[in-house]
Amino acid sequence: MSDEAAGRRPSIRDVARLADVSHQTVSRVINNHPSIRPETRERVLQVMSDLQYRPNRAARALVTSRSQTIGILSSSSTQYGPASSIAAIEAAARERGYWVSTANIEPRDPSSIAAGLAHLMAQSVEGLVVIAPQMRVFRALAAQPLDIPYVTLQSTELDPTHALSVDQMAGARLATRHLIELGHRHIYHLAGPQDWIEAEGRMRGFLEEMSASDIPTTAPILGDWTAEFGYYAGRELLRVRDFTAVFSSNDQMALGLIHAIRDEGLDVPGDISIVGFDDIPESAHFWPPLTTVRQDFAELGRRCVDVLLGPVGDSAPVPATIVPELLVRSSTSAPRPL
Known part of the structure; x- marks a missing residue:
């Protein structure tokens, strides 16, 4: 490899040159195209390993129109409920081969909401989850047309066609x-x-x-x-x-x-x-x-991903509401007279 190539991150063209193939062939290997011969695939993968080459996900999205990424717009990720929802969505997304990108916004600042959406859209996210349980956020979102699948948490009456919630x-x-x-x-x-x-x-x-x-x-x-x-x-x-x-x-x-x-x-x-x-x-x-x-935040995360990507196999349609459960422990008992 040249001194110039050694001083920067390896590119798809570096892989192509060392594997003695075109960069289009390398792209087909990355995207699991069926037309690639097994020996060619193995040679390209070996060079990628030797160079520690990692495909640029944004560039790959431009070619394939798929980023394998779900976006989360969150205004309160430090609270237990929203933080647990984000963790559950990340776990469910990984099971489906997807990554998650989260944009944290300031709900009192409408420009922050627009900037958060723009940040996620620039990453070509394939779906969006809105975990912003303040009413003013949904009013601001109403003015932001979305052309990708999205689901909102805890917003049943504000956006009923896209809502998923615990009751x-x-x-x-x-x-x-x-x-x-x-x-x-x-x-x-x-x-x-x-x-x-x-x-x-x-x-x-x-x-x-x-x-x-x-x-x-x-x-x-x-x-x-x-x-x-x-x-x-x-x-x-x-x-x-x-x-x-x-x-x-x-x-x-x-x-x-x-x-x-x-x-x-x-x-x-x-x-x-x-x-x-x-x-x-x-x-x-x-x-x-x-x-x-x-x-049940784990179930909430799974349903979010199923709404965006579709259920796995022949699963039934995803219900929009999860019923919570009362756990009776030791902090309640019959009252004493006042």
């Missing part, structure tokens, strides 16, 4: 019904941020289940998903102890609530029962272990 309302109703069936009638709801679609669904589920049992409610408390806020809310609520149970919109805030209750010298669940949502890995190890609503 947040059903999960919230399971949690609330569990407390009601234990005998609780004084139940508070610690909700998530107002603009989050999941938070809205869980709040609506709580209110509907309370209404169905003809139990009066107080206004839900709007939180920020953090254990710190759960602790702060718990300290404030305990100034006037007029409740026996709290349904928290996620497990982290539930952890903060348990901390606040213990700091007041009270017992969970003896004095106050707590239910969370998500079933984060640590929730089974809270003290007491947390009763919570579990979302």
Whole structure:
């Protein structure tokens, strides 16, 4: 190889020259074209190995119109739910021979949404998953026409033809019904941020289940998903102890609530029962272990990929909604009299 070639990454033309074939032949080998003789294929692959040549995926996409890449537009990849969804999609995509490229956006900045989409489209992604559970993101996306298959998570009412979701309302109703069936009638709801679609669904589920049992409610408390806020809310609520149970919109805030209750010298669940949502890995190890609503993120990821690429074999069409599961642990029990 020349000194010039040695000082840069090997190219498809370097492979062609050393294998004594055309660069079109190398391209056919890379793309598993059936017209290549076995001995030619082996010779090209050996040279590629010797040179440690890796095909340029973007260039390959231009030739084949296939990038083998799924794009994810995410506005909250640090939260447990979205982060778990991304990991599940990546695992399901790898099983189908695909890679995933993620663009993180700032949902309060419409230009960030457009830039994130442009970044993914420049990579010739074959499909798109939108994990941006703030309502303002979907309003911005409505002005961005997409010419590739896409699926949105937790946006059933905003984009019903492309939505795939865990039924947040059903999960919230399971949690609330569990407390009601234990005998609780004084139940508070610690909700998530107002603009989050999941938070809205869980709040609506709580209110509907309370209404169905003809139990009066107080206004839900709007939180920020953090254990710190759960602790702060718990300290404030305990100034006037007029409740026996709290349904928290996620497990982290539930952890903060348990901390606040213990700091007041009270017992969970003896004095106050707590239910969370998500079933984060640590929730089974809270003290007491947390009763919570579990979302099947692995199944959600598999369904996302099946929606974009089509089901494997003769599989049935992909259902748009996954029903969550209530996991009853030790943080809930029948109430004591106030």
